[in-house]
Amino acid sequence: MADGMHPDTAPRAAALLKELAAAHGVGTTYWGWDGVERSVPERTLRAVLAALGVPAGDADATERSLTEARLAPWRRLLPPVAVAREGQELHVNVHVQHGSAVRVWIVAEDGTRYEATQRDNWDAPVDVDGVLTGQATFAVPDRVPLGWHTLVADNEGTVAQCPLIVTPRRLHTTEALAGRRNWGLTAQLYSVRSSRSWGIGDFTDLADLAAMTGQEGAGFLLVNPLHAAEPRPPVEDSPYLPTTRRYVNPLYLRVEEIPEYGYLGPADRAEVERLAAQQHSANHSTGLLDRNSSYNAKLAALELLFGVPRDPARSLAFADFCAREGRGLDDFALWCALAEKLAPDAPQWAVEASSPETAYCREQRALLAGRIEFHRWLQWLCDQQLEAAQRSARRAGMEIGVIHDLAVGVKPGGADDWSLARVLARNVSVGAPPDMFNQQGQNWTQPPWHPGRLAESGYAAYRDMLRTVLRHAGGIRVDHILGLFRLWWIPEGAGPGEGTYVYYDHEALIGILALEAQRAGAIVIGEDLGVFEPWVRDYLAERGIFGTSILWFEHDADGPIPPERYRQQCLTSVNTHDLPPTAGYLAGEHVTLRESLGLLQRPVHEERAEAAAEQEAVLRLLHDRGLLPEPGHRDVQRTVEALYAFTTLTPSSLLGVALVDAVGETRTQNQPGTSTEYPNWRIPLAGPGGPVLLDGLQSDPGFRSLVGTIRSALHPDALAQGKEFSPNQ
Numbered sequence: 001m002a003d004g005m006h007p008d009t010a011p012r013a014a015a016l017l018k019e020l021a022a023a024h025g026v027g028t029t030y031w032g033w034d035g036v037e038r039s040v041p042e043r044t045l046r047a048v049l050a051a052l053g054v055p056a057g058d059a060d061a062t063e064r065s066l067t068e069a070r071l072a073p074w075r076r077l078l079p080p081v082a083v084a085r086e087g088q089e090l091h092v093n094v095h096v097q098h099g100s101a102v103r104v105w106i107v108a109e110d111g112t113r114y115e116a117t118q119r120d121n122w123d124a125p126v127d128v129d130g131v132l133t134g135q136a137t138f139a140v141p142d143r144v145p146l147g148w149h150t151l152v153a154d155n156e157g158t159v160a161q162c163p164l165i166v167t168p169r170r171l172h173t174t175e176a177l178a179g180r181r182n183w184g185l186t187a188q189l190y191s192v193r194s195s196r197s198w199g200i201g202d203f204t205d206l207a208d209l210a211a212m213t214g215q216e217g218a219g220f221l222l223v224n225p226l227h228a229a230e231p232r233p234p235v236e237d238s239p240y241l242p243t244t245r246r247y248v249n250p251l252y253l254r255v256e257e258i259p260e261y262g263y264l265g266p267a268d269r270a271e272v273e274r275l276a277a278q279q280h281s282a283n284h285s286t287g288l289l290d291r292n293s294s295y296n297a298k299l300a301a302l303e304l305l306f307g308v309p310r311d312p313a314r315s316l317a318f319a320d321f322c323a324r325e326g327r328g329l330d331d332f333a334l335w336c337a338l339a340e341k342l343a344p345d346a347p348q349w350a351v352e353a354s355s356p357e358t359a360y361c362r363e364q365r366a367l368l369a370g371r372i373e374f375h376r377w378l379q380w381l382c383d384q385q386l387e388a389a390q391r392s393a394r395r396a397g398m399e400i401g402v403i404h405d406l407a408v409g410v411k412p413g414g415a416d417d418w419s420l421a422r423v424l425a426r427n428v429s430v431g432a433p434p435d436m437f438n439q440q441g442q443n444w445t446q447p448p449w450h451p452g453r454l455a456e457s458g459y460a461a462y463r464d465m466l467r468t469v470l471r472h473a474g475g476i477r478v479d480h481i482l483g484l485f486r487l488w489w490i491p492e493g494a495g496p497g498e499g500t501y502v503y504y505d506h507e508a509l510i511g512i513l514a515l516e517a518q519r520a521g522a523i524v525i526g527e528d529l530g531v532f533e534p535w536v537r538d539y540l541a542e543r544g545i546f547g548t549s550i551l552w553f554e555h556d557a558d559g560p561i562p563p564e565r566y567r568q569q570c571l572t573s574v575n576t577h578d579l580p581p582t583a584g585y586l587a588g589e590h591v592t593l594r595e596s597l598g599l600l601q602r603p604v605h606e607e608r609a610e611a612a613a614e615q616e617a618v619l620r621l622l623h624d625r626g627l628l629p630e631p632g633h634r635d636v637q638r639t640v641e642a643l644y645a646f647t648t649l650t651p652s653s654l655l656g657v658a659l660v661d662a663v664g665e666t667r668t669q670n671q672p673g674t675s676t677e678y679p680n681w682r683i684p685l686a687g688p689g690g691p692v693l694l695d696g697l698q699s700d701p702g703f704r705s706l707v708g709t710i711r712s713a714l715h716p717d718a719l720a721q722g723k724e725f726s727p728n729q
Contacts, residue, residue: 013059014042020062021045023069024052025451025503027486033435033531040500047491048500051428052450074128074135077102077160078153080456082140083508085169090140091119094153098125098134102155106140106164109147116140116151140164146515148463163458167511171544173523174569182219182399183655183710185209185662186573188669189223189252190239190289191685192659194694196256198275199282199294203385204254206402207392208694214396216698216707217715221393222403222477222525222656224577226252226386228415231336231375232299233292237681238670240407240479241446243414246465247332248382251291255301257388258381260308272301286691288682306374321380328419328464329376330365331356335415337371338364344413356419386472393474400523401474406466408480409446417447420461425450427492430483434497435531440599441496442673448487451504459512466513470520477571481526481545484509485536506539514543525571525654529553541569546654550576551643552585552618559617563625566650573656574643577669581658582640584666586615593668597677622646637664637702641709648713657710662703663687 018028026048031037046056054069055061073079074095084090096102104116116138125134140151144166151164192201192209210221227242228249229235235251236242242249255261255272264272275297282290310318322329334356342348352360365372386402393401409430410416417424424447431443454462470476478484485506490499517524525546528537537547549572554561566572575582580589591611595604619639622628627642640661647655660669664687670680685692687702697703 013062016059016062016066017042017045017056020054020056020066020069021049023066024049024054026052027501027503030433030501031531032433041498044491044494044498044500047494048428048489048502051425051489051491052452052502071126071128074126074133077155077158078151078162081162081458081508082151082164083505083511084140084144084164084166085511086146086166087142087169089142092116092138092140092151093121094136094138094155095128095133096136096155098132100134100156102136102153104138104151104153106144107150107152108144109149114141114144146518165459165508165512165515167515168518168544170542171514171524172518173521174544174546177399177523177653180399181653181655181714183657183714184218184220184222184398184400184403185213185659186222186577186656187224187659188239188577188681188685189226190291190681191669191683192694193283193684193691195280195283196254196276197283198255198279198298200251200289200291202252202254203382203389204257205694206252207385207389209697210389210393210398210402211396212694212698213707214393214398217397217711218657219398220400220403220474220654221398222475222571223405225405225407225479227407227410228332229291230414231339233295235291235295236411237289237291237679239405239681241411241444242407243335243411244332244416245407245410246328246416246468247379248386248468250302250378250382251295251298253298253302253378253381253385255298255305257385258302258305259314260305260310263308264304268304272304275301283693284691286684286686288679289684291682302378303374306377318377318380321383322376325376325379325468329379330372331419332379332415333372333375334361334365334368335418336375337368339415340371341368349413349418354418355421383471390472390474398474402472403475403477403523403525404469404473405477406469406479408444408483409448412445412447423450423453423457423461424448425489428489429492431488431490431496431499432530433488433499434601440601440673441499443490443496448489448502449504451502455505455508459508462509463512463516466516467520470516470522473520473522475523475525476517477525477527478513479527480530481528481540482530482532482536484513485533510540510543510545514545529576537567541567544569546571548572549650549652550574550579551647552579552614555614555617560621562621563646563649564651566652568651568653570650570652571654571656572647572650572652573658574640574647574661575658578672580668581660581665582643583636583661583664584668586636586639587666588612589666589668593671593678597671597674599671599673618643625649637705641706644706645709645713648710655710655714657706659685662706663692663697663700664702665692 021028028040029037049056054065056065082092094102106114119137119139121135121137123135125132146166149164150161152161189201189206192205194205197205213221225239226248227245228247229243279294279297338353352358390401429443430446430448434441486501486503488499489502490496526540527548529548547567547570549566549570551574579585588608588611591607594600600607619628622642627645667683669683671678
């Protein structure tokens with residue numbers, strides 16, 4: 001019962017609060033990973049509604065907010081945005097003074113005009129602020145093509161317009177892969193180094209790894225998110241906690257591949273060589289990666305290269321890049337320049353520099369013009385080297401090429417949090433409720449999209465982000481794609497288990513994702529693991545989006561499912577970056593690590609027993625398929641290869657091979673639910689014999705053996721006859 005509330009009013013207040021929550025897409029109950037339905041506490045509902053800008057402090061405020069929610073659509077001529085599927089007629093409701101005339105039409109991207117046809121609507125008019133308001137329904141023709149168009153309404157001289165987005169019914173890029181199977185490596189790029197790396201894997205390493213694996217018959221190379229971190233050290237280690245998802249981390253630049261490097265004077269060139277040599281020694285260590293050391297050295301070198309005059313063609317290309325990126329790049333570069341000048345906790349961020357629009361920031365655009373230009377230039381260099389990596393992949397025969405990863409959200413106080421504040425929610429963060437691997441739940445400390453404000457903006461920030469990530473990609477993996485349907489919001493100050501789900505317009509978010517991917521010629525892979533509503537996977541499959549299957553998680557009440565029951569439209573692999581490499585997983589490292597970090601909610605012997613039983617059930621299935629001998633006669637390498645051979649028995653179109661498994665790594669890359677407790681995202685690629693560099697990867701025995709296992713399983717006839725291997729055979 002709320003404090004001071006009369007007993008008779010408590011049930012009414014609770015009912016109103018639930019109704020208001022439902023009106024704004026806030027869940028009042030949820031099903032846990034254990035199959036138990038739980039009610040969301042009222043304090044959570046009120047806090048989440050407050051973050052949405054909806055007053056619900058008491059029964060009266062809640063009732064007023066309910067009235068506002070009902071009338072809001074009737075107060076506007078057109079909705080904030082309309083999203084249609086190609087080939088399907090979309091009905092749009094228009095609200096006008098009862099009895100007045102209205103016309104509706106569409107102006108397409110290419111200027112073509114399409115008339116909308118009025119349909120019957122027998123809804124009674126509504127009194128809106130003293131004006132009797134009617135609702136008319138218009139049909140957007142099914143012949144309007146894919147794209148970003150404008151819907152226009154004219155109500156007797158009052159004109160309104162909103163974006164009309166026509167999205168693919170089903171991704172054509174997925175259809176193009178029908179009947180073919182592609183395998184590829186999954187890798188954490190920062191951990192994959194060569195003798196020429198500056199202590200951290202980079203874009204040239206990406207191009208080389210793509211070329212190597214493409215020649216081995218791989219069709220794709222999936223890497224971690226490459227989103228930008230802080231503009232100067234110290235920088236965030238997690239690629240899943242960036243400052244922006246739209247722009248790229250210059251940490252991954254290979255300095256020597258920048259054309260201006262060839263025009264450095266002798267003294268400057270010697271200095272760059274000295275900086276590089278200092279970092280080269282780290283490539284041969286299995287110690288933790290040091291992003292700060294690498295980035296400090298690269299920034300010093302990049303400052304020297306920035307001073308080298310560009311030739312006319314490169315100057316024009318840079319100008320074109322800046323013009324194409326427009327205000328988004330300008331604001332990101334301004335934030336970078338400000339972040340170099342102001343400490344993260346500087347008071348200016350609260351008021352004077354609180355947004356790109358303040359008088360202070362307008363003044364700083366002029367004062368910091370040189371630094372802004374530097375950060376624009378870094379993004380241009382990243383764009384060029386990513387283009388080269390994808391070109392290298394395709395030249396090596398990859399059908400898909402580089403697949404980029406899209407993180408769930410961004411870091412508080414970062415560039416996106418600053419420049420996109422108008423479409424983000426405050427005083428809440430994104431996470432996950434407790435599950436079997438994270439029994440205390442997770443708080444990812446990321447501000448979520450505000451569903452209403454994002455729609456009001458026409459999804460522009462979301463679209464622009466996707467376009468940048470997809471520009472030089474053969475595909476995109478969307479981490480926690482379930483977040484485009486609903487996200488777990490945790491009120492400020494609450495624990496991870498004290499949140500609730502907030503629902504999004506998935507038809508819009510998934511549709512825009514499909515539209516931008518199709519225009520880029522890319523596939524989409526949704527990481528659809530975890531707790532989800534049963535219909536979600538069917539919906540994603542209908543739209544042509546690949547799912548994700550991890551061998552250890554594919555089971556039902558009878559145990560692990562046979563390979564024939566795996567999904568065809570799916571990326572199937574043995575493990576994920578949130579688990580130890582397979583050799584470590586077989587040794588129970590995931591239980592040992594969670595126990596050492598205090599993340600278990602039950603005795604460790606119970607966890608070990610359950611993990612061992614689950615593994616044995618999977619290995620028994622492999623034995624039944626003739627992939628493993630009887631228990632007691634297994635070695636780790638053979639078991640790992642048998643697990644990957646098992647994935648080739650599935651119908652899945654995409655098969656992922658973790659690079660860590662190919663070289664025999666055992667260390668966990670990331671332990672969910674931790675931050676400083678474990679050195680997440682700082683583990684370099686290594687095997688039993690020490691660090692593994694790209695220079696020797698193709699001759700690494702484990703790599704050759706695992707790749708050979710995949711190739712022989714997928715194309716036994718070609719290999720048996722000694723034919724030249726093609727990834728599309």
